[in-house]
Each structure stands twice: as C-alpha cells, then as structure tokens.
Amino acid sequence: xxxxxxxxxxxxxxxxxxxxxxxxxxxxxxxxxxxxxxxxxxxxxxxxxxxxxxxxxxxxxxxxxxxxxxxxxxxxxxxxxxxxxxxxxxxxxxxxxxxxxxxxxxxxxxxxxxxxxxxxxxxxxxxxxxxxxxxxxxxxxxxxxxxxxxxxxxxxxxxxxxxxxxxxxxxxxxxxxxxxxxxxxxxxxxxxxxxxxxxxxxxxxxxxxxxxxxxxxxxxxxxxxxxxxxxxxxxxxxxxxxxxxxxxxxxxxxxxxxxxxxxxxxxxxxxxxxxxxxxxxxxxxxxxxxxxxxxxxxxxxxxxxxxxxxxxxxxxxxxxxxxxxxxxxxxxxxxxxxxxxxxxxxxxxxxxxxxxxxxxxxxxxxxxxxxxxxxxxxxxxxxxxxxxxxxxxxxxxxxxxxxxxxxxxxxxxxxxxxxxxxxxxxxxxxxxxxxxxxxxxxxxxxxxxxxxxxxxxxxxxxxxxxxxxxxxxx
Amino acid sequence: xxxxxxxxxxxxxxxxxxxxxxxxxxxxxxxxxxxxxxxxxxxxxxxxxxxxxxxxxxxxxxxxxxxxxxxxxxxxxxxxxxxxxxxxxxxxxxxxxxxxxxxxxxxxxxxxxxxxxxxxxxxxxxxxxxxxxxxxxxxxxxxxxxxxxxxxxxxxxxxxxxxxxxxxxxxxxxxxxxxxxxxxxxxxxxxxxxxxxx
Numbered sequence: 108x109x110x111x112x113x114x115x116x117x118x119x120x121x122x123x124x125x126x127x128x129x130x131x132x133x134x135x136x137x138x139x140x141x142x143x144x145x146x147x148x149x150x151x152x153x154x155x156x157x158x159x160x161x162x163x164x165x166x167x168x169x170x171x172x173x174x175x176x177x178x179x180x181x182x183x184x185x186x187x188x189x190x191x192x193x194x195x196x197x198x199x200x201x202x203x204x205x206x207x208x209x210x211x212x213x214x215x216x217x218x219x220x221x222x223x224x225x226x227x228x229x230x231x232x233x234x235x236x237x238x239x240x241x242x243x244x245x246x247x248x249x250x251x252x253x254x255x256x257x258x259x260x261x262x263x264x265x266x267x268x269x270x271x272x273x274x275x276x277x278x279x280x281x282x283x284x285x286x287x288x289x290x291x292x293x294x295x296x297x298x299x300x301x302x303x304x305x306x307x308x309x310x311x312x313x314x315x316x317x318x319x320x321x322x323x324x325x326x327x328x329x330x331x332x333x334x335x336x337x338x339x340x341x342x343x344x345x346x347x348x349x350x351x352x353x354x355x356x357x358x359x360x361x362x363x364x365x366x367x368x369x370x371x372x373x374x375x376x377x378x379x380x381x382x383x384x385x386x387x388x389x390x391x392x393x394x395x396x397x398x399x400x401x402x403x404x405x406x407x408x409x410x411x412x413x414x415x416x417x418x419x420x421x422x423x424x425x426x427x428x429x430x431x432x433x434x435x436x437x438x439x440x441x442x443x444x445x446x447x448x449x450x451x452x453x454x455x456x457x458x459x460x461x462x463x464x465x466x467x468x469x470x471x472x473x474x475x476x477x478x479x480x481x482x483x484x485x486x487x488x489x490x491x492x493x494x495x496x497x498x499x500x501x502x503x504x505x506x507x508x509x510x511x512x513x514x515x516x517x518x519x520x521x522x523x524x525x526x527x528x529x530x531x532x533x534x535x536x537x538x539x540x541x542x543x544x545x546x547x548x549x550x551x552x553x554x555x556x557x558x559x560x561x562x563x564x565x566x567x568x569x570x571x572x573x574x575x576x577x578x579x580x581x
Numbered sequence: 582x583x584x585x586x587x588x589x590x591x592x593x594x595x596x597x598x599x600x601x602x603x604x605x606x607x608x609x610x611x612x613x614x615x616x617x618x619x620x621x622x623x624x625x626x627x628x629x630x631x632x633x634x635x636x637x638x639x640x641x642x643x644x645x646x647x648x649x650x651x652x653x654x655x656x657x658x659x660x661x662x663x664x665x666x667x668x669x670x671x672x673x674x675x676x677x678x679x680x681x682x683x684x685x686x687x688x689x690x691x692x693x694x695x696x697x698x699x700x701x702x703x704x705x706x707x708x709x710x711x712x713x714x715x716x717x718x719x720x721x722x723x724x725x726x727x728x729x730x731x732x733x734x735x736x737x738x739x740x741x742x743x744x745x746x747x748x749x750x751x752x753x754x755x756x757x758x759x760x761x762x763x764x765x766x767x768x769x770x771x772x773x774x775x776x777x778x779x
Contacts, residue, residue: 546633
C-alpha cells in the first residue's frame with residue numbers, strides 16, 4: 108500500500124519509541140528567534156547541557172524588532188536585551204545567527220525558504236506556531252514550545268505523537284482577484300478553527316498545484332489557525348525550480364540527486380488518508396474575517412451573521428464577536444470603516460505579495476485618515492522590492508515602506524493599534540488584542556484586499572476597486 | 582524521573598467561559614518581552630482582567646470566592662493560536678495546577694504536559710454541569726483522578742479522557758521528556774548519519 112508524505116517523512120526521522128508511547132523524532136532543521144528561544148539556552152545551562160547539533164539550528168530576530176529604526180542599541184531596553192541574549196547564546200553554541208543588517212535577517216519563516224534551508228522531506232521545528240509555513244516544501248513543520256526548543260537544542264529530537272492526515276483537495280481554477288489567502292481563510296471557515304485538531308493537513312488538487320511556492324506558503328502558514336498541527340504540499344517541479352540556485356541548496360549533479368530524493372517523499376498515487384475533503388476553487392471569493400477568530404470569515408459580498416439564526420452556544424460566540432468588533436448583525440461587511448492597513452507578516456510578506464499590490468495601487472491614493480504600512484518579510488524581500496522600485500510605488504500611494512520584521516502581526520514592537528482602531532491586515536490572527544491594543548480590531552484579508560481597503564478607507568472588493576471585474580451593487 | 586508523579590490533583594475550581602480562548606488572551610504578547618518565565622503569573626489573562634487603567638474587570642480569576650482556586654475550567658479549543666510556552670507558564674505560576682476543558686489546541690496541550698499541567702477533557706454537557714456546581718458552591722473541592730480517569734466534585738463523578746501518552750507521562754513522572762531523549766543519543770547520531778544530516 109502506498110504512503111503519504113507525512114508517513115514517509117515521519118518514518119525516516121523516527122529514532123525510536125519512548126515508554127510513554129510517543130516517538131523520538133529527529134529534527135532536520137531547527138529555527139530559533141528572540142522571543143521563545145533565549146529561555147531555552149538558560150534551561151540547558153541549568154542542566155549542564157550543550158547544543159548537540161549546532162549546524163542544524165539557525166537564528167534570526169523578527170518578533171520584537173522595530174520597523175522604523177533598527178540601529179543598535181534598540182530604544183526598547185528589553186528588546187535590546189532579548190536580541191543580545193540570543194546573539195551571545197548562539198555565538199557560544201556555534202549556531203549561525205542572522206542579525207539585522209546581515210542581509211539575511213527577517214521573519215524566520217521567510218528566511219528559511221529564501222535561503223534554501225527549508226528542503227523537501229525535512230522535519231522542521233521552531234518555537235513559533237507558524238512554522239507550518241515550511242510545509243509548503245513537503246516538510247513536517249511543527250511549532251513548538253520553549254521546553255521543546257530546549258529538547259531540540261540538547262538532543263536534536265522531539266517527543267511526538269504521530270498525527271492523522273486529512274487531504275484537502277481544492278479543485279478547479281481560482282477566480283480573478285482570488286488569492287491563496289482567500290483559499291486558506293475559506294478552508295478555515297469551512298472546517299472550523301479546531302477542525303484540524305489531531306491532523307496534519309495535506310493540501311492537494313489542481314488549484315494548489317497551480318500555485319507558486321509563495322502562495323503555497325500562505326496556505327500552509329495558516330494550517331495552525333485551522334487547528335491542524337501542521338500542513339504540507341507535495342513537492343513538485345514548482346518546488347524544485349524555486350529551490351534551484353538558492354544559497355544553501357546543492358548545485359550541479361548534487362542538485363539533481365537532491366531532486367530525486369525530494370521527489371521520493373511525495374505522497375504515492377495509492378496513498379491513503381484518514382480523511383479527505385474536496386473544495387471547489389470556483390466557490391471561493393475574496394474572504395475577510397468579521398469576528399475574533401480566523402474561522403469567523405465571510406466572502407466580501409456576504410453579511411455579518413445574525414445571532415438569531417444561530418443555535419445554542421454558537422449564538423453567544425457570534426454575539427460576543429460582533430460586540431467586540433462593534434459590528435451589527437446581518438449587515439454587509441463591505442463598507443466597514445478602517446483606520447489602519449497592514450501588509451506584511453509570515454503569511455503575506457513575501458516579494459510576490461508586494462508585487463501583486465504594486466501592480467494595482469499605482470495611481471491610487473490611501474484614503475485620508477488611514478495609516479497604511481508595508482513591512483517586507485525579510486532583508487532579502489526588502490532589497491528585491493527596492494530593486495524593482497516597489498517601495499516607491501507604495502510610498503507614492505501613501506503607504507509607509509518599513510524595515511523587515513513581524514511588526515503589526517503581533518505588535519511586540521512599536522507597531523501597534525491604538526484604542527479600538529480597526530486594521531485591515533494581511534496577517535493571520537484576529538484575536539482580541541492581537542495587534543497591540545486590548546480593544547483593537549483586526550479584519551484579516553489578502554494583501555490585495557488590504558490595499559483596496561486602504562484606498563477606500565473601508566472594507567472593499569479589490570476586484571471592483573482595481574477594475575478587475577465589473578462592480579456588483581451592494 | 583523528571584519530577585513527581587502527577588496522579589491526583591485536589592483543589593477549588595474556577596470557570597473561565599468561552600470557546601477558542603487563544604494564547605494571546607491567556608498572555609498578551611507584550612508580556613513576552615522577557616528572557617525568563619519567572620514573572621509571568623500576574624500577567625495571566627491580563628487584558629480581560631484589567632482595563633487600560635489597571636482597574637479590575639471582575640474576572641473570575643479575581644473574584645473573592647475563587648481565591649486560591651487551583652483548577653481552571655473552560656470550554657472548547659482552549660489554548661489555540663500561538664505556540665508561546667509563556668501561556669502555560671503563566672497559568673502554572675499563577676497557581677493553577679490543572680485544566681479541564683471540552684478540548685484543547687495541540688501545541689498548548691503539549692506545552693502543558695511538559696510542565697506537568699494535566700489537560701483534562703470532559704464532555705461538554707458534563708463540563709457544563711461541573712461549572713454549575715462551582716457557581717453554586719465556589720468552595721467545592723474537585724478531585725482530578727488521572728489514574729481512574731474521573732473528576733469528583735460534590736458527590737458527583739465525572740468521566741474524563743486524556744491523551745494516552747500524556748496520561749502515561751504524568752503518572753510515570755516522565756512528563757518532561759528531556760532526560761528520556763538524552764538516553765538514546767547514540768541512536769540519534771545513527772539517525773543523523775543515515776539521513777545525511779551529520
């Protein structure tokens with residue numbers, strides 16, 4: 108019987124079974140950053156342990172780094188200390204560190220793929236839930252806690268239970284103005300924010316196969332928002348072409364050898380799955396959230412839910428979310444006022460995200476009163492965008508073009524909402540207080556939709572704003 | 582052995598209502614600016630416990646009748662979102678020793694187990710009844726019996742479930758897996774060689 112990718116990668120990396128019933132899993136690539144990892148070095152010291160495989164761990168800084176001025180020492184003393192602790196610890200352990208101004212710094216999930224550290228068939232982990240992003244290359248990519256970061260530093264292994272695998276096939280062609288972000292929001296909306304608990308998601312089908320690697324990363328990135336422990340896409344020619352020529356990828360005959368090995372990890376034609384669902388790409392519209400979980404999403408032409416039409420406990424959830432968002436029930440989401448527009452994050456902060464928007468916003472202006480920021484996902488993205496003149500296009504339209512980092516996705520740096528501001532955001536979470544204000548409100552959407560909202564000053568259909576399709580009366 | 586066996590937990594309960602309570606709510610990101618977990622206890626659920634001026638919002642965790650509660654009770658998909666271990670660390674440092682919910686998000690569940698915090702799953706109807714018992718008598722003592730897979734409260738017995746490996750790890754005091762993982766480093770090295778990672 109055939110095997111799926113999850114089973115193949117898992118079997119390859121299992122060291123053995125533990126008494127608890129869990130398995131010891133070898134980790135091929137470990138990525139660390141300044142927020143969840145420095146403590147792990149302290150834990151190692153307490154136990155008198157050292158880093159076992161320093162060459163398999165890479166470090167950068169992303170969560171707390173300011174995006175306006177990154178000169179050291181940082182103005183925020185604790186932020187400076189966190190970076191310094193990571194810098195010192197990695198130096199002592201012999202771990203490669205990509206600090207600001209190294210040319211390789213950025214959001215850890217942007218940096219891994221763009222350097223070619225992320226390769227098909229790997230087990231990857233990082234103390235960050237969006238590690239699932241790397242699944243786009245055909246990896247088992249897991250977000251972990253700090254104690255597990257410690258485990259990997261000390262032993263290069265994790266104690267894990269195996270997951271079930273659900274194949275999600277998205278079949279058909281996406282409509283004009285419908286992006287990978289809309290696909291992932293649609294999946295989460297359909298299966299729920301805890302629909303994936305106990306599962307790895309395999310994304311498949313013709314709509315997924317047609318996606319670029321950057322689009323695939325957007326889909327895998329939000330697996331965690333759907334409750335899945337990880338998500339992946341089988342490696343194919345698109346994957347191999349993306350990796351060809353990347354800094355840390357073998358060249359020449361070694362590359363061809365690697366491709367053969369990478370290819371072997373793809374799910375077999377007769378692979379079986381614990382569950383399978385099929386979605387029709389044509390049913391997916393530009394999708395936005397209205398509530399306080401990523402699953403509380405609707406297409407741009409739908410209205411907010413009516414609590415009276417909802418049963419039982421769900422009714423309370425709908426009421427609470429509408430109240431927090433200060434939205435009325437049963438009203439079109441289109442037209443909802445926004446104060447801030449944010450394009451960036453490990454979900455949508457790659458070059459193609461900025462290219463797609465730049466192609467649309469030239470000649471448009473951000474609405475008066477809207478603060479719009481574009482934050483490249485890495486120094487490499489920033490450099491490439493500048494070389495293409497994208498920064499100038501964004502600035503001419505009224506966006507601020509910032510330095511790389513996680514920025515307003517989780518607002519651990521100075522980029523925060525103020526009071527109950529509403530942010531049209533290309534990030535991944537619309538939780539209460541997520542963007543730095545305990546009353547701040549987030550509406551998740553694709554970068555193109557954020558740009559449309561920025562220009563209109565309210566939630567809008569990018570297809571109409573940018574003339575991609577004829578206007579629909581609302 | 583990585584600690585003491587966790588087989589029974591006794592204490593008062595406190596119910597924090599809501600599905601999909603995420604780790605940003607459990608510990609807002611600004612409190613992640615730290616290089617140790619030591620000071621996280623007071624920051625637990627901070628933004629739903631206090632307003633912008635630091636005034637109490639009368640959250641259940643701050644209610645006089647729940648003072649000293651050691652068992653947190655909530656609804657479905659507790660701990661979803663960010664992988665931050667700061668969330669279970671804050672729960673533990675606040676003084677809570679176990680969590681009962683309809684279901685848990687997986688990374689959070691794993692982080693809790695590693696710290697010796699049992700994540701106990703109870704069917705929604707039962708869990709609601711338990712929350713009602715606590716509302717009626719906040720001083721009622723709960724006994725979580727991990728061996729017998731039950732919770733006892735005010736002469737009621739509730740059936741619970743737990744992830745097998747987590748239950749086994751807690752009972753055998755091996756919930757922190759590091760020592761176990763370090764015992765097989767020769768095999769780890771062999772795996773690394775075999776995969777070409779060494």
